[in-house]
Amino acid sequence: MEGTISRYSSSSFFPSTFNLSRYEKTNFQFNSNSTLMVDICSLRASISVSERDKASTFRTSKFTKRSNSGNPRQKEAPNLVKNKPMLNSEISPHRAVSAVRLMRIEFGGAFADLLNEKGKGSGDNEMGYVGRTLGFRTRKLEDRDLRLVTDIVGGAIRWRRYLDHLIVSLCDDERTFRNMEPLLLQILRIGFYEIVKLEMPPYAVVDENVRLAKTALRPGAGNLVNGILRKLVLLKENDTLPLPKLEGDDRSRARALATLHSHPVWMVRRWVKHLGQDEAVKLMMWNNSAPSFSIRANSAKGFTRADLVKRLEELEVPHELSQHLDDFVRITTGMQIVLQAGLLKEGLCLVQDESAGMVVSIMDPQPGENIVDCCAAPGGKSLFMASRLSGKGMVSAIDINEGRLRILKETAELFEVADVITAVHSDLRIFAEKNTVMFDKVLLDAPCSGLGVLSKRADLRWNRRSEDMEQLKNLQDELLDSASTLTKLGGILVYSTCSIDPEENEERVASFLQRHPEFRIDSVDKYVPQAFVTKTGFYFSDPVKHSLDGSFAARLIRYT
Ligand SMILES: C[S@@+](CC[C@H](N)C(=O)[O-])C[C@H]1O[C@@H](n2cnc3c(N)ncnc32)[C@H](O)[C@@H]1O
Structure with missing residues (x-):
């Protein structure tokens, strides 16, 4: 049976299932504590070419233009050895990769879920993006780096409104924020997220992000990052972060809630109307929490839930039986291990x-x-x-x-x-x-x-x-x-x-x-x-x- 094709510019499609065999085939991976990669497989094809092209032009079209007074190549040239960007071992790989992924998501239209890739040949693909965007390579990502990238990219996206509110509050004036180079903004978001939400050692975060901004952009960018992040560290230490107060009319309260819980104002207004403020806040807190996953054993292949549980025990992946469905098991951490074990690739189970x-x-x-x-x-x-x-x-x-x-x-x-x-x-x-x-x-x-x-x-x-x-x-x-x-x-x-x-x-x-x-x-x-x-x-x-x-x-x- 074949139907007629008709283009309809509709719709989103967000099924709660995906087939990881496909991801593995295409080198996409994700971590136990990652954001969900729902439905990423089908989107791979649509981003791979156009988004790659866009990513490779970030450097020239977006932010290097400012930094090189006209000729972006001038900055890239010293770092290139036979067209391959030089290795920079002083920049932490997870920050460089996170910044580039955030750029790809914001300007390339790529999904966060899609971007948790190691790339062909243990990270070369990812490094290709990094090289084209930043003008240098870092060392290859290890599993720990990859986990950090997943945390930081997912977090910086979820908390974008909240982080941007803090960033704009700490800039000298709003114009500084509005005119900020896109890569600089991503570096600041990473630094803010690491300090405020991940509570990483603040001065290490400042130093590392300053170095990234200086190397990838220009010394002045590094100075700006240094000034703003240091202000943030002080405010955080004194517990005086400039956050909005929940006061005023419905609209002002919705705006404050939207910033505090980092959601669009229209969603907040809708949920407050349908659910009331307390439930709306709980929902936003849920949306900002790390997701857990369920796996369905594929009984059609003779693989039962008992078989799945046995494999998870062998792999030492913590799990719980679903209370609602016979074939399902829930896991909160260890998805990377399940993936690496090949259970999904073999069609024995799927994430659903x-x-x-x-x-x-x-x-x-x-x-x-x-x-x-x-x-x-x-x-x-x-x-x-x-x-x-x-x-x-x-x-x-x-x-x-x-x-x-x-x-x-x-x-x-x-x-x-x-x-x-x-x-x-x-x-x-x-x-x-x-x-x-x-x-x-x-x-x-x-x-x-x-x-x-x-x-x-x-x-x-x-x-x-x-x-x-x-x-x-x-x-x-x-x-x-x-x-x-x-x-x-x-x-x-x-x-x-x-x-x-x-x-x-x-x-x-x-x-x-x-x-x-x-x-x-x-x-x-x-x-x-x-x-x-x-x-x-x-x-x-x-x-x-x-x-x-x-x-x-x-x-x-x-x-x-
Ligand atoms: C929510 S997703 C379906 C998820 C799927 N049921 C699953 O469990 O994996 C919605 C799907 O509707 C499809 N769709 C959108 N408009 C359609 C149309 N006019 N006719 C047929 N399919 C359409 C999209 O391509 C998308 O795959």
Whole structure:
């Protein structure tokens, strides 16, 4: 089955699953305490060329222009040996790499999750970026450096608003901040984060970041970093950091909360309205905390949770059995070890949040059923559903994004469920218009804001705008209408998101039921623990309450 391709400039897509075999193949890695690399695989291709090009031009186009009064090459030339930047053993590698990654994320559009790479040939790739951006290489990253990079990059992104508030407060005037070279700002963010949030020895942090700014930019940049960081150290020691007070009208309070907890003001206002201030603060604290991960044992390959537990014990990775799902295990540290052991590469298990696993429980796939996953890529839920079919039945996995769908197909092979998955490249709306087959069960895991997965997607909060919500709601309505036409009489339609926003969740379902009286709600209480069932019979995982990603699902039955 092949669908028609139609370009739709929609949407984000933040599934709570990803296939690490792909990451390993492409040399992406992540650490136990990293930010989540949800869905990074499919994005690899899209950044690899354009973002690399941009990264390589940072140095010339962005900040060296100022530092070399016209000719950036003049600064690079002395450091180049046969076109290879010279090794600088005095700069700490984790700071140099963190600064470059932060530049790539902010200007290259690369995701923080994607950037936790060691690169081909033990770090050459990463050093390529460093060399092109800073004009020198550092020694190769060791595992400890890599962990620090992950902490610093994730933290500097999460805490950006908070850090920038402090930086601007300590600059002589706002213009200094506004006109700051991008690399200089990243170096300051790193220094501020290390001192304020990681509580590293402050004078070492000052010295190291000053050296980085002097070497990568110019002596004056080093002096500026020195002056500002030293002011910060004093204020921190005296416990007098210039932070905003929670006072004034709603707008001022929202702005203060947004700075103190480092989120966009529009999100704070939205959450204070929906949840109240205390819950909104708890949510932001959750979003700023280090995420934990769940791993699903791939029973389709005969690998059980008991087998997974045995391997984790051998690897000495601390873990807990999921309280909610038979195939799942939770780990807070040690993901790097799991990766290095090759469990994901071999298709024995995959990283999948339990909140996503429970959406599959609500689908309740049974052998012999004809199921369609309307927005399927990169395939976490399709793969899990397929593994429940015992080789009988079919999951038709539709997605508009060809690259993501390719990953789904490859993973289905690796996970030995390809015989019960058919990948369909299509816009769901076009597929539904042409389709003549009715399905027993239909899953619409809709493109959404991803507001439930901000703890794992460090950069997402800064990339979302309040205007996106309107567009997403319209798309969700259209996709729901299309999905409904695929559902046979007596069949099941499950609508799910990884959002915690009622406008993308309950309100979309209410609006759908008004347009489609042929459907009614079928409570999820038979499929998931009571703690996740809302008064209306929907599924909701609350990040703060359940310590999982936020997600929502409604199970609807077609009865006429
Ligand atoms: C939340 S993600 C799906 C995650 C997936 N269910 C999983 O568990 O891995 C949403 C997906 O919707 C796809 N999508 C967006 N608009 C679409 C459309 N009009 N038709 C089909 N797929 C679409 C995106 O490409 C993205 O892969």
